[in-house]
Each structure stands twice: as C-alpha cells, then as structure tokens.
Amino acid sequence: xxxxxxxxxxxxxxxxxxxxxxxxxxxxxxxxxxxxxxxxxxxxxxxxxxxxxxxxxxxxxxxxxxxxxxxxxxxxxxxxxxxxxxxxxxxxxxxxxxxxxxxxxxxxxxxxxxxxxxxxxxxxxxxxxxxxxxxxxxxxxxxxxxxxxxxxxxxxxxxxxxxxxxxxxxxxxxxxxxxxxxxxxxxxxxxxxxxxxxxxxxxxxxxxxxxxxxxxxxxxxxxxxxxxxxxxxxxxxxxxxxxxxxxxxxxxxxxxxxxxxxxxxxxxxxxxxxxxxxxxxxxxxxxxxxxxxxxxxxxxxxxxxxxxxxxxxxxxxxxxxxxxxxxxxxxxxxxxxxxxxxxxxxxxxxxxxxxxxxxxxxxxxxxxxxxxxxxxxxxxxxxxxxxxxxxxxxxxxxxx
Amino acid sequence: xxxxxxxxxxxxxxxxxxxxxxxxxxxxxxxxxxxxxxxxxxxxxxxxxxxxxxxxxxxxxxxxxxxxxxxxxxxxxxxxxxxxxxxxxxxxxxxxxxxxxxxxxxxxxxxxxxxxxxxxxxxxxxxxxxxxxxxxxxxxxxxxxxxxxxxxxxxxxxxxxxxxxxxxxxxxxxxxxxxxxxxxxxxxxxxxxxxxxxxxxxxxxxxxxxxxxxxxxxxxxxxxxxxxxxxxxxxxxxxxxxxxxxxxxxxxxxxxxxxxxxxxxxxxxxxxxxxxxxxxxxxxxxxxxxxxxxxxxxxxxxxxxxxxxxxxxxxxxxxxxxxxxxxxxxxxxxxxxxxxxxxxxxxxxxxxxxxxxxxxxxxxxxxxxxxx
Numbered sequence: 001x002x003x004x005x006x007x008x009x010x011x012x013x014x015x016x017x018x019x020x021x022x023x024x025x026x027x028x029x030x031x032x033x034x035x036x037x038x039x040x041x042x043x044x045x046x047x048x049x050x051x052x053x054x055x056x057x058x059x060x061x062x063x064x065x066x067x068x069x070x071x072x073x074x075x076x077x078x079x080x081x082x083x084x085x086x087x088x089x090x091x092x093x094x095x096x097x098x099x100x101x102x103x104x105x106x107x108x109x110x111x112x113x114x115x116x117x118x119x120x121x122x123x124x125x126x127x128x129x130x131x132x133x134x135x136x137x138x139x140x141x142x143x144x145x146x147x148x149x150x151x152x153x154x155x156x157x158x159x160x161x162x163x164x165x166x167x168x169x170x171x172x173x174x175x176x177x178x179x180x181x182x183x184x185x186x187x188x189x190x191x192x193x194x195x196x197x198x199x200x201x202x203x204x205x206x207x208x209x210x211x212x213x214x215x216x217x218x219x220x221x222x223x224x225x226x227x228x229x230x231x232x233x234x235x236x237x238x239x240x241x242x243x244x245x246x247x248x249x250x251x252x253x254x255x256x257x258x259x260x261x262x263x264x265x266x267x268x269x270x271x272x273x274x275x276x277x278x279x280x281x282x283x284x285x286x287x288x289x290x291x292x293x294x295x296x297x298x299x300x301x302x303x304x305x306x307x308x309x310x311x312x313x314x315x316x317x318x319x320x321x322x323x324x325x326x327x328x329x330x331x332x333x334x335x336x337x338x339x340x341x342x343x344x345x346x347x348x349x350x351x352x353x354x355x356x357x358x359x360x361x362x363x364x365x366x367x368x369x370x371x372x373x374x375x376x377x378x379x380x381x382x383x384x385x386x387x388x389x390x391x392x393x394x395x396x397x398x399x400x
Numbered sequence: 401x402x403x404x405x406x407x408x409x410x411x412x413x414x415x416x417x418x419x420x421x422x423x424x425x426x427x428x429x430x431x432x433x434x435x436x437x438x439x440x441x442x443x444x445x446x447x448x449x450x451x452x453x454x455x456x457x458x459x460x461x462x463x464x465x466x467x468x469x470x471x472x473x474x475x476x477x478x479x480x481x482x483x484x485x486x487x488x489x490x491x492x493x494x495x496x497x498x499x500x501x502x503x504x505x506x507x508x509x510x511x512x513x514x515x516x517x518x519x520x521x522x523x524x525x526x527x528x529x530x531x532x533x534x535x536x537x538x539x540x541x542x543x544x545x546x547x548x549x550x551x552x553x554x555x556x557x558x559x560x561x562x563x564x565x566x567x568x569x570x571x572x573x574x575x576x577x578x579x580x581x582x583x584x585x586x587x588x589x590x591x592x593x594x595x596x597x598x599x600x601x602x603x604x605x606x607x608x609x610x611x612x613x614x615x616x617x618x619x620x621x622x623x624x625x626x627x628x629x630x631x632x633x634x635x636x637x638x639x640x641x642x643x644x645x646x647x648x649x650x651x652x653x654x655x656x657x658x659x660x661x662x663x664x665x666x667x668x669x670x671x672x673x674x675x676x677x678x679x680x681x682x683x684x685x686x687x688x689x690x691x692x693x694x695x696x697x698x699x700x701x702x703x704x705x706x707x708x709x710x711x712x713x714x715x716x717x718x719x720x721x722x723x724x725x726x727x728x729x730x731x732x733x734x735x736x737x738x739x740x741x742x743x744x745x746x747x748x749x750x751x752x753x754x755x756x757x758x759x760x761x762x763x764x765x766x767x768x769x770x771x772x
Contacts, residue, residue, distance in 0.1 A: 001688065002696075003401060293686060294684075
C-alpha cells in the first residue's frame with residue numbers, strides 16, 4: 001500500500017509537469033472578469049500541444065490516454081488556479097453523449113472544437129417543474145417537416161450566456177408516461193427564439209440562467225437518439241455528470257478554519273485552544289482526509305485497470321455541506337466582522353456562506369445524492385412514484 | 401497510486417471471512433454473553449493454530465514476518481465477527497509493545513506471544529480519563545519489583561503476561577514493564593463492563609518481578625507510540641463492526657414491511673442507511689491512511705492514527721445506534737444481536753482513550769507540523 005506512481009505513471013506525470021511549468025499562465029480561478037478569454041486561450045494551448053481531453057480518441061482532438069493518465073494531468077493542472085469551468089459541461093457531459101449518439105460527420109464537426117475550447121456548450125435539462133424529478137420536464141417539441149419546433153423554459157443553465165451550443169431534452173409526446181415521451185437534441189444557442197436571462201443568486205453572482213424557447217426551430221438531424229428515447233440519451237449525459245462536477249469545497253476547507261481559529265481570540269485565548277473548537281476542527285479534518293483518501297482508492301482502481309467502486313458518490317454530499325459549515329464557523333468566530341461585506345479579505349467567509357446553499361443543490365441535491373447511494377449502492381427500493389405509467393398530461397402538478 | 405490492499409492480502413481476508421463465519425458466528429459471542437466463559441477458548445485455540453498471532457512478528461522471533469497490513473485485514477474481519485477472543489489485547493497491544501522493546505524482554509516474551517503459548521494484555525488505566533502519563537501515579541517499580549493497582553484491563557483474567565505502565569520509584573520516570581501474571585503477589589478482580597463478550601479485570605501487584613521494556617527512558621517509555629500503533633489496528637476492528645451493523649440494518653429494512661412495503665423503501669430509512677455508508681467510507685479511507693503509516697512507520701503515524709481512530713469511532717457509533725433505530729422495538733431486545741455491536745462500539749471507542757482525547761491529539765499533531 002503506497003501513494004506512489006508506477007514507473008509509467010511517474011514518467012507521464014513528469015512529462016505533464018514539465019509542460020505545465022513551461023506553459024501554464026498565472027491565474028486566479030474562475031472569478032475574474034476575463035476568465036472566459038483566459039479559459040479559451042488556455043484550452044487552445046493544451047489542444048495544440050496534445051494535452052486537451054486526454055482520454056478522447058486522437059481523431060477528435062484527444063490523446064488516447066488511459067483514465068489514470070487523464071487523472072494525473074488533471075491533478076497536476078489543478079495545482080495552477082486556471083479557469084477550466086466553462087468546458088466542464090461540454091467536454092464532460094455533452095461530448096460523451098455526442099460520441100454515443102451523433103453521426104460521424106457531426107462528431108468530426110463538433111468534438112475537435114469542444115476539445116480546443118473554440119466552442120462552449122451548456123446543458124438544457126432542468127426546468128421550473130423538473131429539478132430533482134428531471135423527467136417531469138415540459139418544454140415541448142413538435143415535429144414540423146424537417147425541423148422540430150420547441151417552446152418552453154429551462155432553468156439553472158450554467159454558462160448559457162456565453163455558450164455556443166446546448167444539449168436539450170424536450171417532451172415530444174405528453175400523452176405517454178413521463179419517461180417515454182422525451183426527445184433529445186443539440187442546438188445552436190444563437191438560434192432565433194432562444195432568450196437567455198441570468199438568475200441573480202443570493203450571493204449576488206449570476207452563474208446560472210433561465211433559457212426561454214419561443215418557436216425555436218431545430219433540424220431533425222440534430223436529434224440524438226430516437227424520437228421518444230430522450231430519457232435514455234439523457235442518462236448517458238447524467239452518468240457523466242458526477243465525474244464532471246467536482247466536490248465544490250473550494251476555499252472553505254479545513255486549513256481555512258484551522259488558520260482562522262489560530263488568529264481569532266475567544267475569551268482572551270486563541271479560539272484553537274478551546275476544546276470544543278478543536279473537536280470541531282478534528283471532525284472536518286477527518287472528513288476532508290476521508291474524501292481525499294477515498295479519491296486515492298478510486299485512483300488505485302484506475303491504476304490497476306479496474307473500474308472505481310461506488311465510494312466516490314459520497315464526495316459532493318460531504319464536501320458541499322462541510323464548506324457551508326466551515327463558512328458558518330468562520331463567521332461565528334469573527335462575529336459582526338464576519339458578516340460585514342465591505343472588507344474584501346474578510347467578506348470571503350460571508351460570500352462563501354451565501355454561495356454554499358447552491359453547492360448543496362446543484363448537480364443533485366443532498367437528498368438526491370442520498371437516494372442515489374441508497375438505491376444504486378445499497379440496492380434499496382426506489383421511492384413510491386405515483387406518476388408511474390400515468391400519461392404525462394394526466395399527472396397532477398403543483399409547481400409554478 | 402496503490403492505495404488498496406494487495407491481491408494476496410485480499411486472499412488472506414477471504415480465508416479469514418471463511419474461518420470466522422464458520423467458527424465464530426455471532427452465536428459464539430452470544431454464548432460468552434449469556435454464559436460463564438471469559439472468552440471462546442476453542443475459537444482462540446484455532447486462531448493460534450492458524451498462526452494469526454504470529455502474523456507481524458519477525459521470523460527471528462518465531463513469527464511469519466508479514467507486515468502490519470495483514471494484521472489490519474485480520475482486525476477488520478475480527479471486528480466484523482465480534483469473535484470473543486483476546487486477540488486485540490495479546491496482538492495489537494502486548495505483542496506490539498514487546499516487539500518494540502530493546503531489552504531481553506523481547507527475546508523472552510515475543511516468541512511465546514507469537515505462537516500463542518501465552519496470552520498478553522496491557523495495563524494502563526488507574527483513574528477516570530484517557531490513559532495519559534499524568535494519570536499514572538499509583539504503580540511504582542523498586543529494584544525490579546512492581547507494586548500498585550491497575551484498572552479495567554481487557555482480558556485481565558485471561559492473560560498470562562501483562563505490559564504495565566509504571567513509574568520508577570527513584571526517578572519517577574514512566575515506563576512499560578513486562579510482568580508474568582503467574583507470579584506471587586498478582587491479584588485479579590473481575591470487572592463487569594458494558595460489553596460482557598470481552599473480559600475485563602483489575603490487577604493488583606504486590607512486589608511482583610517486572611522487567612523494563614526499554615533500557616533507556618524518555619517519551620513516557622514508548623506509551624504514546626504503543627497507543628498510536630494499536631489505535632490503527634483497533635480502527636480496523638471498528639470499521640469491520642460498523643460495516644456489519646450497516647449490513648444487518650440493511651437486511652432487516654429490506655425484509656421488514658410496514659404500511660404495505662419494505663421499510664427500506666422509505667426515505668427516512670434510506671437516507672439513514674446512506675449516511676451510515678458515507679461514515680463507513682470516510683472511516684475506511686482514513687483507516688487505510690493509518691495502515692499505510694503503521695506499515696511504513698511513517699512520521700505521520702500519530703496524525704494518521706488519530707484520524708483513523710476518530711473516523712472509525714464515529715462510524716461505529718453511528719452505525720450501531722442507527723442499526724437499533726432501524727430495527728425498531730426488536731432492536732433493543734436482548735434476543736436480537738444489534739446490542740452486541742452497540743456494546744462493542746462504545747467499549748472500543750474508549751479503550752485507548754475517548755474520542756475527545758484523540759481529537760485533541762489530532763489537532764495538536766497538525767499544530768506541531770505547521771509550526772515546524
């Protein structure tokens with residue numbers, strides 16, 4: 001048992017590290033004004049040098065690398081705070097779906113531009129009435145000659161405002177039961193009738209959008225999978241979602257809490273001397289290390305050429321809540337200073353606190369993640385679904 | 401990256417699972433719970449015959465010379481089975497302590513512990529609170545003879561030898577001493593604990609011959625190191641017990657119907673079981689960290705041991721509490737087996753000092769690392 005690379009892995013890591021040292025620009029994450037330009041330039045640089053989308057086939061801009069090599073490069077790249085967020089959905093979710101369902105011409109047309117970062121994609125799945133119950137979506141598609149005409153609304157679409165293309169699930173037949181009447185497309189986000197409106201979150205940021213469709217025409221050859229088979233296609237996308245969306249712990253980690261507890265006084269002593277504070281910090285350390293070493297176990301499986309087990313499904317569930325707890329703890333230590341938003345350095349805790357609820361919901365709420373573990377890992381029965389087998393247009397609704 | 405047990409180690413696990421499910425099912429723990437035995441001596445003899453007690457002992461001292469990873473594998477499976485045998489006292493504690501000795505004690509006791517000719521235990525506690533040097537004042541050694549009283553010693557009635565933490569009467573230094581419990585002047589007083597499947601006794605010593613494990617003193621005579629190493633092995637027992645409790649709860653929930661369907665289909669139960677799974681995965685990954693540190697004698701051992709210990713104690717507590725909760729009324733009957741794990745979880749959570757002390761150590765390790 002060790003943390004060491006095999007000889008091949010070590011050689012690959014050295015190669016990756018050398019290239020990154022020579023080529024990676026200095027940057028500070030996804031939150032600068034110019035992040036999209038920086039992200040695109042960085043993606044293009046990787047693509048030109050053969051370091052983009054490593055596990056993809058070479059013909060589509062990849063490197064035919066093994067999963068463990070892809071992981072090694074991602075780990076090394078993560079040491080630089082480079083903006084890669086704009087491509088997570090396109091490369092991580094749209095691309096695997098295109099590979100499985102698009103025509104050869106379409107793959108040749110779209111995949112290399114996904115790899116090079118020239119085109120950014122978004123995912124048009126969630127709706128006001130279809131969040132955790134995703135298949136309850138209502139955006140309507142109607143066949144009209146060689147086209148489909150789409151009307152409805154999507155929500156929680158990350159990056160829609162700067163995306164060139166999108167993957168879209170629609171309801172083509174409301175008279176069929178929920179999962180059976182869906183049809184899947186990809187479309188040009190500049191199509192006539194597509195309107196993107198940013199959502200202002202409680203953090204004040206706008207990472208998500210509402211997207212409205214008014215008589216949007218999509219050519220039938222941009223349909224992925226058969227008519228009415230959209231749920232199956234969507235599952236291909238969703239299976240890749242957990243791999244594409246990270247834990248989201250960000251800066252609110254153990255070290256942040258530990259450092260602050262060493263600086264702030266409680267009753268004339270640094271907070272860290274307090275047994276209650278120490279116990280709390282130890283809990284977070286154990287969870288953070290537990291997740292880190294769980295990742296090491298998964299990577300070991302990749303190293304052995306095996307498929308990682310289901311243990312990684314715990315990551316987002318644990319990390320998102322912990323980030324919220326740590327932000328809350330830091331504010332409590334700081335008191336009114338912690339809730340002041342006019343001091344750039346100290347307001348980081350308050351900003352993180354306001355951002356944390358979103359992480360516990362995006363990409364599968366805590367409750368959905370628990371259901372996934374319960375059903376797919378522990379093999380427990382699904383929830384009761386009173387809409388099962390009922391024509392969709394007869395299912396009771398209460399959402400606005 | 402190779403952060404998993406090897407194929408050979410997993411083969412050992414399969415053999416252990418096979419043996420324990422055949423020879424030490426829960427009915428054996430229950431036999432000890434309800435009867436007058438101090439332990440399942442039949443199962444213990446078979447374990448000795450299998451050579452498990454010799455696993456990590458060097459070949460020079462009659463052992464197999466495997467590493468500690470093999471011992472971790474056995475610990476997890478013993479924890480899962482609740483086998484009522486003195487393995488942890490004799491192997492994780494006494495054998496580990498003696499193996500770390502730099503005196504003749506090592507040559508004297510290690511071969512006999514390795515082949516199971518003698519059973520060992522460790523005597524640390526004197527008063528309430530974690531077994532720390534400042535709470536060890538009542539046992540002293542004068543001219544090679546030990547006097548005083550130690551409390552709550554797991555397997556104290558069973559063991560043939562004890563490693564005792566005591567102070568040199570002249571210097572006041574704390575050290576570990578090997579004591580033959582067959583000597584004149586040793587008194588044994590059985591103590592009832594929350595977990596009757598494991599024997600406990602107080603031991604009194606009146607001028608009993610005692611041999612120091614270390615020829616030099618310092619760092620409380622290796623006490624801290626002994627606790628750290630044992631904590632990793634106990635963490636694997638806790639992990640095995642936690643997973644057994646989750647499996648028991650899951651099986652029950654799938655078979656128990658209420659309101660016309662298995663209770664495993666209700667989110668209140670599903671989410672409970674999912675959270676138990678999460679706690680176990682975190683503990684398992686941290687246990688592997690501890691195993692790595694133990695096997696490689698890494699400088700991180702005190703931190704890794706604390707991390708594994710805290711995680712495993714938490715997982716075991718959560719899983720045993722919720723196992724009873726999911727079983728409902730039957731869960732707190734004597735007849736159902738849930739309480740066997742519930743008892744063991746609390747015993748193992750405090751036997752080397754409780755959760756709060758280990759959390760304190762964990763943060764102290766990080767403070768020391770980051771100050772350096």
